[in-house]
Amino acid sequence: MTTVLGCIADDFTGATDLAGLLARSGVKVSLRMGVPDAPPQDTAAFEVIALKCRTAPVAEAVAECRAALKWLQAAGAQRFFWKYCSTFDSTSEGNIGPVAEALMADLNADQTVYCPAFPENGRAIFMGNLFVGRQPLAESPMKDHPLTPMRDSNLMRLLEPQVTQPVGLVDRLTVAKGAKPVRDALNTLKTQGTAHVVLDAVADDDLYILAEACRDMPLMTGGSAIAMPLPALYLKDGTLPAEEADGAVRPLVPKRSIVLSGSCSAMTNAQVALYRDKAPSYRLDPLELAENGPQAALDWLAQQDLHDAPLIYATADPASVKAAQEKLGVAKAGEIVENALATLAVAARTQGARRFVVAGGETSGAVTKALEVTRLDIGAEIAPGVPWCFATSAGETIALTLKSGNFGAETFFTDALERLT
Numbered sequence: 183m184t185t186v187l188g189c190i191a192d193d194f195t196g197a198t199d200l201a202g203l204l205a206r207s208g209v210k211v212s213l214r215m216g217v218p219d220a221p222p223q224d225t226a227a228f229e230v231i232a233l234k235c236r237t238a239p240v241a242e243a244v245a246e247c248r249a250a251l252k253w254l255q256a257a258g259a260q261r262f263f264w265k266y267c268s269t270f271d272s273t274s275e276g277n278i279g280p281v282a283e284a285l286m287a288d289l290n291a292d293q294t295v296y297c298p299a300f301p302e303n304g305r306a307i308f309m310g311n312l313f314v315g316r317q318p319l320a321e322s323p324m325k326d327h328p329l330t331p332m333r334d335s336n337l338m339r340l341l342e343p344q345v346t347q348p349v350g351l352v353d354r355l356t357v358a359k360g361a362k363p364v365r366d367a368l369n370t371l372k373t374q375g376t377a378h379v380v381l382d383a384v385a386d387d388d389l390y391i392l393a394e395a396c397r398d399m400p401l402m403t404g405g406s407a408i409a410m411p412l413p414a415l416y417l418k419d420g421t422l423p424a425e426e427a428d429g430a431v432r433p434l435v436p437k438r439s440i441v442l443s444g445s446c447s448a449m450t451n452a453q454v455a456l457y458r459d460k461a462p463s464y465r466l467d468p469l470e471l472a473e474n475g476p477q478a479a480l481d482w483l484a485q486q487d488l489h490d491a492p493l494i495y496a497t498a499d500p501a502s503v504k505a506a507q508e509k510l511g512v513a514k515a516g517e518i519v520e521n522a523l524a525t526l527a528v529a530a531r532t533q534g535a536r537r538f539v540v541a542g543g544e545t546s547g548a549v550t551k552a553l554e555v556t557r558l559d560i561g562a563e564i565a566p567g568v569p570w571c572f573a574t575s576a577g578e579t580i581a582l583t584l585k586s587g588n589f590g591a592e593t594f595f596t597d598a599l600e601r602l603t
């Protein structure tokens with residue numbers, strides 16, 4: 183199938199988030215981990231390339247995204263989507279703006295839109311200001327993010343230092359009037375030379391209007407939710423043949439499962455606390471790992487029945503994380519934990535695990551890399567933005583779900599295991 187929409191995501195969990203929302207309409211969505219070495223083959227109507235460039239140096243992120251764009255163009259795509267975090271994670275250097283400008287240049291596009299809103303997960307934009315639940319972004323926990331602290335809630339002000347061309351807004355009052363007034367407002371801004379336009383959206387209805395208004399732009403950018411309506415729009419107008427509406431994949435995968443959690447977000451802490459009462463669990467201590475490696479955890483894992491879906495976690499409260507980071511350094515602590523979880527994932531696969539529930543973006547990157555997963559097909563959604571995915575690893579079909587730190591209900595781990603038949 184020729185690719186209709188080519189998507190580039192700046193991290194792995196963000197990529198599965200986007201792929202899951204696109205797959206809601208039933209279309210087949212394929213996700214590649216990194217830009218494939220080989221030219222496009224066996225492509226889906228919706229292709230997502232997952233990169234790990236959210237906090238990479240600007241030039242590196244731009245080069246990777248341009249390579250991804252080339253691959254997607256070779257797959258036949260003529261419209262593109264640049265996916266970043268629904269909390270607009272970036273610094274004054276980038277990478278949201280510089281990547282968007284580079285993609286616009288390659289596509290000869292003179293305007294693009296920015297809409298990280300994800301109402302189902304509490305992200306809303308009003309008058310260009312991003313809210314997380316009821317808090318402005320800069321008052322939410324994102325203000326203390328270790329790599330991309332978000333200290334302003336105004337998306338125009340956040341974007342301006344990242345781009346060279348003027349930034350504007352289509353506000354909620356216009357969005358409420360419908361797709362045509364939004365298109366008119368974008369055209370007016372274009373004639374004034376405004377290349378980068380933030381879009382207000384507080385509810386899913388706004389996103390349907392915006393997707394309808396922007397669907398023919400060469401490049402749209404945002405969180406996953408503004409892309410969600412696109413497959414249905416393409417099916418409706420025949421851009422996608424009707425048979426594409428039933429492309430969902432549902433392979434049967436043995437029930438032997440493992441839960442691996444390296445996210446330390448408040449939500450993951452709550453999810454781990456609840457699941458610890460339901461399944462055997464093992465806590466990884468970064469200091470102990472630094473001294474003795476993962477052997478004790480591997481020995482524990484070897485004793486487990488994977489039908490019980492045991493949990494191995496490094497998830498800890500902020501004080502414990504800080505203590506480990508002070509002793510080991512932030513990067514080293516993260517790396518030790520990621521390496522251990524990656525080693526344990528491979529050991530679990532050898533032991534027969536075929537269902538992997540993974541929490542945390544960096545953690546997901548480390549685990550999928552260790553399992554040598556290069557492509558995921560997207561299955562059923564467990565929670566908004568968190569689908570089950572299917573891949574081949576060491577010649578076997580496995581199911582994986584990669585959960586963003588902040589996503590999912592407190593019952594996420596059991597929800598995930600119950601969602602897969």
Ligand SMILES: Nc1ncnc2c1ncn2[C@@H]1O[C@H](COP(=O)(O)OP(=O)(O)OP(=O)(O)O)[C@@H](O)[C@H]1O
Nearest residue numbers: 445496498503506516519520542543544545586587
């Ligand atoms: N107890 C711990 N002490 C120090 N670092 C830890 C600990 N547990 C996990 N880590 C590290 O913290 C980082 C967590 O990042 P990760 O991206 O996996 O989760 P997240 O930030 O919650 O997820 P997302 O990016 O999806 O929001 C990883 O590098 C992980 O190895």
Ligand SMILES: O=C(O)[C@@H](O)C(=O)CO
Nearest residue numbers: 195196199267268405586
């Ligand atoms: O948009 C989001 O919030 C997530 O998909 C994400 O990018 C987490 O890293």
